[in-house]
Amino acid sequence: MSTATIKVKGMTCQACVNSVTKSLQGVEGVQKADVDLAKHQATVTYDEGKTSPSDLKKAVEDAGFEAE
Amino acid sequence: MSTATIKVKGMTCQACVNSVTKSLQGVEGVQKADVDLAKHQATVTYDEGKTSPSDLKKAVEDAGFEAE
Numbered sequence: 001m002s003t004a005t006i007k008v009k010g011m012t013c014q015a016c017v018n019s020v021t022k023s024l025q026g027v028e029g030v031q032k033a034d035v036d037l038a039k040h041q042a043t044v045t046y047d048e049g050k051t052s053p054s055d056l057k058k059a060v061e062d063a064g065f066e067a068e
Numbered sequence: 069m070s071t072a073t074i075k076v077k078g079m080t081c082q083a084c085v086n087s088v089t090k091s092l093q094g095v096e097g098v099q100k101a102d103v104d105l106a107k108h109q110a111t112v113t114y115d116e117g118k119t120s121p122s123d124l125k126k127a128v129e130d131a132g133f134e135a136e
Contacts, residue, residue, distance in 0.1 A: 013081045019132035064087035
């Protein structure tokens, strides 16, 4: 397992946090996703054989938020 | 083209609206998605040969919101 920390821009409320969390959890290989509204970041534990930080960023962007 | 009106629960800010809009626009066959925060609803114009209201609801739920 690896851990990625992704900066997430555009979240302004708890429902945004839920949205990003659910999108990340929907990526195959993601074991755990912790999304922090105040820090504007997501900490994701994932199986590096199944997904990658670029996939995780894409999932955040597909949910309508900016990732970097 | 057909139009579906979907009730969306859980949106509390404009970023939520953007998230639902982007998720709906990502469904193949969706031509237009108007999401209204105050009315808690999404009005979606779609190609009935490519997608269906149940697919649209799934997209909303995958974005972390409730659809009915």
